Amino acid sequence: MKSYIRWIIFGVIALGIIALLVLVGLNTKLRQQLVALLLEQKTKNEIADLQEQAIVVKTKADIDKLNADQLHALAKKNEEAISKKKEALQKTYESKGMSADEIATRFRNLSI
Secondary structure (H helix, E strand, O other): OHHHHHHHHHHHHHHHHHHHHHHOOOOHHHHHHHHHHHHHHHHHHHHHHHHHHHHHHHHHHHHOOOOHHHHHHHHHHHHHHHHHHHHHHHHHHHHOOOOHHHHHHHHHHHOO
8 A cells, every 4th residue: 555655646746847847848957857856756666665575575484484485586686676776776867967976965865
Protein backbone atom coordinates (compact mmCIF):
# COMPACT_ATOMS: atom_id res chain seq x y z
CA MET A 1 0.00 0.00 0.00
CA LYS A 2 2.87 2.37 0.78
CA SER A 3 4.30 2.12 -2.71
CA TYR A 4 0.95 3.06 -4.24
CA ILE A 5 0.76 6.16 -2.08
CA ARG A 6 4.37 7.04 -2.88
CA TRP A 7 3.72 6.71 -6.64
CA ILE A 8 0.51 8.76 -6.38
CA ILE A 9 2.44 11.52 -4.63
CA PHE A 10 5.12 11.27 -7.31
CA GLY A 11 2.42 11.65 -9.98
CA VAL A 12 1.05 14.77 -8.36
CA ILE A 13 4.55 16.24 -8.03
CA ALA A 14 5.32 15.30 -11.63
CA LEU A 15 2.17 17.03 -12.88
CA GLY A 16 3.13 20.15 -10.93
CA ILE A 17 6.63 20.12 -12.35
CA ILE A 18 5.34 19.58 -15.88
CA ALA A 19 2.99 22.52 -15.43
CA LEU A 20 5.93 24.64 -14.28
CA LEU A 21 7.96 23.48 -17.27
CA VAL A 22 5.20 24.66 -19.59
CA LEU A 23 4.93 28.01 -17.81
CA VAL A 24 8.66 28.73 -17.60
CA GLY A 25 9.88 26.81 -20.63
CA LEU A 26 12.01 29.70 -21.85
CA ASN A 27 14.17 29.81 -18.72
CA THR A 28 16.82 27.18 -19.48
CA LYS A 29 18.40 26.99 -16.02
CA LEU A 30 15.08 26.66 -14.23
CA ARG A 31 13.92 24.08 -16.77
CA GLN A 32 17.07 22.01 -16.15
CA GLN A 33 16.55 22.20 -12.39
CA LEU A 34 12.93 21.08 -12.70
CA VAL A 35 13.87 18.15 -14.93
CA ALA A 36 16.61 17.16 -12.47
CA LEU A 37 14.08 17.32 -9.62
CA LEU A 38 11.64 15.12 -11.52
CA LEU A 39 14.39 12.61 -12.29
CA GLU A 40 15.47 12.58 -8.64
CA GLN A 41 11.95 11.92 -7.40
CA LYS A 42 11.44 9.08 -9.87
CA THR A 43 14.75 7.47 -8.96
CA LYS A 44 14.05 7.90 -5.25
CA ASN A 45 10.69 6.11 -5.63
CA GLU A 46 12.23 3.28 -7.63
CA ILE A 47 15.00 2.83 -5.07
CA ALA A 48 12.51 2.87 -2.18
CA ASP A 49 10.50 0.13 -3.92
CA LEU A 50 13.64 -1.95 -4.44
CA GLN A 51 14.67 -1.44 -0.81
CA GLU A 52 11.25 -2.59 0.38
CA GLN A 53 11.52 -5.68 -1.81
CA ALA A 54 15.00 -6.39 -0.44
CA ILE A 55 13.74 -6.12 3.14
CA VAL A 56 10.85 -8.48 2.43
CA VAL A 57 13.16 -10.97 0.76
CA LYS A 58 15.68 -10.85 3.61
CA THR A 59 12.91 -11.38 6.15
CA LYS A 60 11.58 -14.35 4.22
CA ALA A 61 15.11 -15.74 4.03
CA ASP A 62 15.47 -15.52 7.78
CA ILE A 63 12.13 -17.25 8.33
CA ASP A 64 12.50 -19.94 5.73
CA LYS A 65 15.99 -21.48 5.94
CA LEU A 66 15.27 -24.02 3.19
CA ASN A 67 15.08 -21.38 0.47
CA ALA A 68 17.57 -19.05 2.11
CA ASP A 69 20.18 -19.31 -0.64
CA GLN A 70 17.70 -18.43 -3.37
CA LEU A 71 16.22 -15.55 -1.40
CA HIS A 72 19.61 -14.13 -0.47
CA ALA A 73 20.56 -14.23 -4.15
CA LEU A 74 17.37 -12.31 -4.96
CA ALA A 75 18.14 -9.77 -2.23
CA LYS A 76 21.64 -9.34 -3.65
CA LYS A 77 20.14 -8.79 -7.10
CA ASN A 78 17.85 -6.07 -5.70
CA GLU A 79 20.80 -4.38 -4.01
CA GLU A 80 22.74 -4.46 -7.28
CA ALA A 81 19.73 -2.91 -9.05
CA ILE A 82 19.75 -0.11 -6.46
CA SER A 83 23.42 0.58 -7.06
CA LYS A 84 22.85 0.59 -10.84
CA LYS A 85 20.03 3.15 -10.44
CA LYS A 86 22.36 5.34 -8.38
CA GLU A 87 25.13 5.04 -10.98
CA ALA A 88 22.71 5.88 -13.80
CA LEU A 89 21.52 8.97 -11.94
CA GLN A 90 25.12 10.02 -11.30
CA LYS A 91 26.03 9.58 -14.98
CA THR A 92 23.00 11.66 -15.96
CA TYR A 93 24.15 14.43 -13.65
CA GLU A 94 27.69 14.22 -15.00
CA SER A 95 26.43 14.44 -18.58
CA LYS A 96 24.51 17.59 -17.66
CA GLY A 97 27.77 19.16 -16.47
CA MET A 98 27.20 19.09 -12.72
CA SER A 99 30.24 19.18 -10.48
CA ALA A 100 31.07 16.40 -8.03
CA ASP A 101 30.03 18.61 -5.11
CA GLU A 102 26.62 19.30 -6.65
CA ILE A 103 26.10 15.59 -7.33
CA ALA A 104 27.12 14.68 -3.77
CA THR A 105 24.74 17.29 -2.38
CA ARG A 106 21.85 15.95 -4.46
CA PHE A 107 22.52 12.37 -3.31
CA ARG A 108 22.63 13.49 0.33
CA ASN A 109 19.32 15.32 -0.15
CA LEU A 110 17.77 12.20 -1.70
CA SER A 111 18.83 10.13 1.34
CA ILE A 112 19.29 6.99 -0.71
